[in-house]
Amino acid sequence: MTNVDIASERTALQNRWAEVARPETAEEWLARAEEVSDILAVDALERDRANVAPHAEVQLLKDAGLVTVLGPKAHGGAELPWHVVNKIVRIIARGDGSIGQLLGYHYVWAWAVRLVGTEAQIEAVEEQYTSGNLFFGGAVNPRDADLRITEDGDELVFNGSKTFSTGGRVADLTVLEGVLEGTETHVFAIVSTDQPGIVFPGNWDNLGQRLTESGGVEIRDVRVDWAGAAGFVDRVFQPLVYNTLNVPALQAVFNNFYLGIAEGALRTAASYTREHTRAWPYGGKGKKRGTEEFYVLEGYGELASKLWADAALIDAVDLEISEILHDARENLTERRRGEIAVRVAAAKLRIIEDGLEAATKVFELTGARATSNSVGLDIYWRNLRTHSLHDPIAYKKHEIGRFELLNEIPEPSWYA
Incomplete structure (x- = not known):
C-alpha cells in the first residue's frame, strides 16, 4: 500500500x-x-x-x-x-x-x-x-519558572515561557498557570490558543512521543479577566483538598497510555512472529516456524502475564480514582487523597518496569530481521522510554515504601 x-x-x-x-x-x-x-x-x-x-x-x-x-x-x-x-x-x-x-x-x-x-x-x-x-493543551510544566502574572485593572496579564507544553499547536484551548506578582498565589486560567501572545517555536524533536506537540511556548502579555481566574471569588482563592487531585489524575492517565504502548508492542511483535520469525536451525529437529520455539513461547507467556497483571492493577486503581473524581468535591480528605496517590504510583512503577521490558524483549522474540526500520518495533520503546522519564520512578518507590513501612501519605506536590 x-x-x-x-x-x-x-x-x-x-x-x-x-x-x-x-x-x-x-x-x-x-x-x-x-x-x-x-x-x-x-x-x-x-x-x-x-x-x-x-x-x-x-x-x-x-x-x-x-x-x-x-x-x-x-x-x-x-x-x-x-x-x-x-x-x-x-x-x-x-x-x-x-x-x-x-x-x-x-x-x-x-x-x-x-x-x-x-x-x-x-x-x-x-x-x-x-x-x-x-x-485542550497546557502550559503548566512545573520544572520551569512560573509564569509571571501582573494585574491591570480587572485583568490578569501572563508572561513567561515553558520548555514543555503538551498539546501546543494542535490545541484550541490552553491552560495557563502562574504566580501573581508580589505574592505566592498561583492562578490557573483557560485561554484561546490562537492569539498573538501564545507563540510555539515548534522545537519538539525528541526520541519518542514525537507527535505530542510537547515543545516550548512563549507567553507574551496574555490577558485574562479576573473572573476567569479558576477558583477565585472576589479575587480570593477557595481551597479544597480536591484541588490537588490534578497530579494523581494525570499520573493515572500516564499509566494507561504506558500500558497501551506496551500492549501495542506485544501485539505488533506477536503478529510479526506469527508471520516471519524463523525457528533456530540448531535448536532441534522438526521445528519449522518461530512459533514452535520453546523460548519464543516462554517469552510471550512471561510478557503477556506481566501486562495482564499490570492491567488488573491499573483497572482497580482507575475505579478508585474515578469514584473520587466523580464524588462531591467537599468529601475528599487529605488521607484519602494520599492513599490514592500511592496506589497510582504503585501502578505506575509496575507498568514502567514491565512495559520497558516488553518493549525491549520483543526484539529477542522476533529475531534479527525485526530490527529493520521498515518493521518499526523501536517506536514502542522510544515512546515509553521518553515519557516515563517525566519524573523519577525512584521517588514513586520511596512514596510507596513510606506508606507501607510508616503509614505516611505523600505531601501533595506537582509530582505526587
Missing part, C-alpha cells in the same frame, strides 16, 4: 461517523475508540518519522466524538466515568502512543475546571469546550 493509498483510506475512515449515531453506552464508546486506534495504527510509524504537527489526528479524535466524552450530555458530551475514559486513552495508545498521550492530557485539562474552578466556571467551560468540540 502506497502513502497515497494510506492517506486515502484514512480520509474515508475518519469520515465514517458523519452519518452514524453517536455511541450511547460505555461499551460502544470503547468500540469507537478501537476503530480510531486501528486507523491510527496504519501509518503511525510513518507519521512519527515525519514529525508533523498532528492536526489531522486531533481532527480524527473530534470526528469520532472522543474529545467530549467527559463533557455534559446537555451540551453534546457523553458524561463517561473516568475509569472508562482512561480505557479509551489506553486503546488509542495501542495504535499511536503520541495520540494517546495527547488525548489523555486533553481529558485532564478538560477536567481542570472541576478540580479548581467555581460552579459558575465549571458550567461555562464545560459548555464551551463540549459544544464547540474543542481540544
Whole structure:
C-alpha cells in the first residue's frame, strides 16, 4: 500500500461517523475508540518519522466524538466515568502512543475546571469546550519558572515561557498557570490558543512521543479577566483538598497510555512472529516456524502475564480514582487523597518496569530481521522510554515504601 493509498483510506475512515449515531453506552464508546486506534495504527510509524504537527489526528479524535466524552450530555458530551475514559486513552495508545498521550492530557485539562474552578466556571467551560468540540493543551510544566502574572485593572496579564507544553499547536484551548506578582498565589486560567501572545517555536524533536506537540511556548502579555481566574471569588482563592487531585489524575492517565504502548508492542511483535520469525536451525529437529520455539513461547507467556497483571492493577486503581473524581468535591480528605496517590504510583512503577521490558524483549522474540526500520518495533520503546522519564520512578518507590513501612501519605506536590 502506497502513502497515497494510506492517506486515502484514512480520509474515508475518519469520515465514517458523519452519518452514524453517536455511541450511547460505555461499551460502544470503547468500540469507537478501537476503530480510531486501528486507523491510527496504519501509518503511525510513518507519521512519527515525519514529525508533523498532528492536526489531522486531533481532527480524527473530534470526528469520532472522543474529545467530549467527559463533557455534559446537555451540551453534546457523553458524561463517561473516568475509569472508562482512561480505557479509551489506553486503546488509542495501542495504535499511536503520541495520540494517546495527547488525548489523555486533553481529558485532564478538560477536567481542570472541576478540580479548581467555581460552579459558575465549571458550567461555562464545560459548555464551551463540549459544544464547540474543542481540544485542550497546557502550559503548566512545573520544572520551569512560573509564569509571571501582573494585574491591570480587572485583568490578569501572563508572561513567561515553558520548555514543555503538551498539546501546543494542535490545541484550541490552553491552560495557563502562574504566580501573581508580589505574592505566592498561583492562578490557573483557560485561554484561546490562537492569539498573538501564545507563540510555539515548534522545537519538539525528541526520541519518542514525537507527535505530542510537547515543545516550548512563549507567553507574551496574555490577558485574562479576573473572573476567569479558576477558583477565585472576589479575587480570593477557595481551597479544597480536591484541588490537588490534578497530579494523581494525570499520573493515572500516564499509566494507561504506558500500558497501551506496551500492549501495542506485544501485539505488533506477536503478529510479526506469527508471520516471519524463523525457528533456530540448531535448536532441534522438526521445528519449522518461530512459533514452535520453546523460548519464543516462554517469552510471550512471561510478557503477556506481566501486562495482564499490570492491567488488573491499573483497572482497580482507575475505579478508585474515578469514584473520587466523580464524588462531591467537599468529601475528599487529605488521607484519602494520599492513599490514592500511592496506589497510582504503585501502578505506575509496575507498568514502567514491565512495559520497558516488553518493549525491549520483543526484539529477542522476533529475531534479527525485526530490527529493520521498515518493521518499526523501536517506536514502542522510544515512546515509553521518553515519557516515563517525566519524573523519577525512584521517588514513586520511596512514596510507596513510606506508606507501607510508616503509614505516611505523600505531601501533595506537582509530582505526587
